[in-house]
Amino acid sequence: MKILQKKILTQTPDTRITQIEVAAPEIAVKVKAGQFVMVMVSEVGERIPLTVVASDRSKGTITLIFQEMGLTTKLLGRLDSGDSLYALTGPLGHATELKKYGKVILVGGGVGIAEIYPVAKGLKEAGNQVSTILGARNKSLLILEEELKSQSDDFYIVTDDGSSGKKGFTTDILRELLGGGKFDLVYAVGPIPMMAKVSGITKASGVKTIVSLNALMVDATGMCGCCRVSIGGELKFSCVDGPEFDAGLVDWEELTRRNQVYFEKEKHICKLNIK
Amino acid sequence: MKKVPQQARELDPDERTGGFSEVVATYTEEQAFLEASRCLQCKDPACISGCPVGIDIKKFIAQIVNKDYRGAYLTIREKNNFPSICGRVCPAEYQCRKTCVLTKKGEPFASALAINIHLLERFAGDYGMQECSQAQAVVSPAKKKIKVAVVGSGPAGLCCAGELAREGIKVTIFEGLHKPGGVLRYGIPPFRLPSETLDYEINSLRRMGVEIMSNSIIGRVRSIPELFKDGFAAVFLGLGAGTPSFLGIEGENLCNVYSANEFLTRVNLMSAHKFPQSHTPVNIGTEVIVVGGGNTAIDAARVALRLQKIEGITPNTTILYRRTEVEMPARRLEIKHAKEEGVKIRTLVKPTGFFGDQSGFIRKARCLECKLGEPDSSGRRRPVEIPGSDFELGVDQAIIAIGLKANEILTKVTPGIKMDKYGDVIVDPKTMQTSLDMVFAGGDIVGGEGTVIEAMGMAKRAAKAMIDSLLKK
Secondary structure (H helix, E strand, O other): OEEEEEEEEEEOOOOEEEEEEEEOHHHHHHOOOOOEEEEEOOOOOOOEEEEEEEEEOOOOEEEEEEEOOOHHHHHHHHOOEOEEOOEEEEEEOOOOOOOOOOEEEEEEEOOHHHHHHHHHHHHHHOOOEEEEEEEEOOHHHOOOHHHHHOOOOEEEEEEOOOOOOEEOOHHHHHHHHHHHOOOOEEEEEOOHHHHHHHHHHHHHHOOOEEEEOOOOOOOOOOOOOOOEEEEOOEEEEHHHHOOEEEHHHEOHHHHHHHOOOOHHHHHHHHHOOOO | OOOOOOOOOEOOHHHHOOOOOOOEOOOOHHHHHHHHHHOOOOOOOOHHHHOOOOOOHHHHHHHHHOOOHHHHHHHHHHHOOOHHHHHHHOOHHHOHHHHOOOOOOOOOOOOOOOOOHHHHHHHHHHHHHHHOOOOOOOOOOOOOOOEEEEEOOOHHHHHHHHHHHHOOOEEEEEOOOOOOOOHHHHOOOOOOOOHHHHHHHHHHHHHOOOEEEOOOOEOOOEOHHHHHHOOOOEEEEOOOOOEEOOOOOEOOOOEOEEEHHHHHHHHHHOOHHHOOOOOOOOOOOOOEEEEOOOHHHHHHHHHHHHHHHHOOOOOOEEEEEOOOHHHOOOOHHHHHHHHHHOOEEEEOEEEEEEEEOOOOEEEEEEEEEEEEEEEOOOOOEEEEEOOOOOEEEEOOEEEEOOOEEOOOOOHHHOOOOOEOOOOOEOOOOOOOEOOOOOEEEOOHHHHOOOOHHHHHHHHHHHHHHHHHHHHHO
């Protein structure tokens, strides 16, 4: 659980995205693309899920990427190489089904870009033709550009302000691509509004679309139901039934609301100067 | 002198609900003596048959009368490694106290005159905890270099580990969460089972040589075949009944609708009541309903009421149960405590839908009144809805405590293991062996939702069968 390497991928006055490589030999051997781990920074800390971005069996390490948003990710950001996590459990959730679909589009928004990296790699290896769309607010918030470019046959960048690539949203490019040809799979990870929008677009064109949901979790082993989501009207637990689901079946409004359930408490704890 | 049952000292209800301090105190020496002296020392004691692990109750009570507390402690430890836990959480009124000769035949639970066996057990256990931390039940010298893996550190897993360690077998417990104890940790609140007591009992296992690997989910980091490959000669599955059931009604995914498991885990395991010193949040409403009638429902209601008080909210927590109080599966003592503390119990009611505000938070519950009909398969009278009896309750938090199903995180990835339609593991009831060779199971993953001591009873049976076949080889 020791952090062996820490790298700040991007830093602006209001956003910081950090990559850590953590010693976790047992997890490194087992983890597959699409799976996550639960992390606790300290004994009094929260349990938060983080997707495993990469793993190195021979070194016995896994790589995690996180954006500092709430208290827990801020505290995680303060750890340095040599520090240890209090707890690390996994790998959890279902792995992505990596097979030959044909032509696939990967959409990554914000820190969600980190989560599509292992999937892109896996889908490329499985012989798919991979088109990747990355989106961020601006140029300085883009991560893993080179890494993802190397896994992609077609590669697109969009930023809200046009500081890198096209000005606009990932969904603009998605619409263009879908309008210009036949695709077999869309895989999207990013903020809920982006994934909901992707889902709306692909539903219309009938392309199979998978999203990886970021519901709140506590134990992440199916014991508490905190992460429950409605999928096609059925109750599912993101932790053990997901985190990937068919985008067209997700109740986005419900997920948005449930992820806001501790909004006031989060705001409060972030204001306190917790060391 | 007329001998009256000794009541354990209890915190004043108002004092209790201001925090999470333990409600019931351990007997004083004098109380223990007086209570133990009431025991008739039956020639053929019926109480022992009421104990799922067969503690020699008659003997340890006699030892207390003789002030041989260490002897009493060791007598219990012969059959049960966790007297301080069981003395606190066993539903004695349905078990040893019910079969005590002082309980009238045909009563649904023990009568008030029955010997308070659980309180005497707790007295002996706590004495042992204070006075004889070195006095372990005898650990046999390792007969062979045998390693056994125990999956899960709840009541069944801990008990099985203790039984095996006593025989000199090297045990490793694998626990998925970051702290061991299973339901004893995340489910039972500290005012019923203080974490120091739980820690003590778990540490006593460590002193017997048991190794505990937290953060280790078997089925994820290692499969059962891999455990065998790693040199474990047998595997015990104490996986528990970890998946919460929901009502399946409208509005159940609104914000501030919790499963009891989530609500209790946030508080008991993650210390959400200490937020923001603890970083895990939990919300608390001003009008809380808890749906269900078991111990979990009572625990959740009592925790909710405490959180309301801590937050300066006028306590307003109501248990909704579709049968009547007699049919509630909860311990009588806990029902009594809950009522004393101010938890309201509304029986013959079932919710049929939850309704929220614009931000998706629950604001209202629609309910139906019920009446009791014919007995169902559980022998309890079935609740029958009364048509047209709909009514609404203002509610800003709902906690669902209607039961748990098997957690399939391991069994789903274990080829060849036989399960029933509920996902419970099928075992040979004599040996607790599953359909897989040298893989045993016990506790709620086998029997559905049982008590702590029932889980321990199964674990003991499994341990015995494991020892028999391991030492034979």
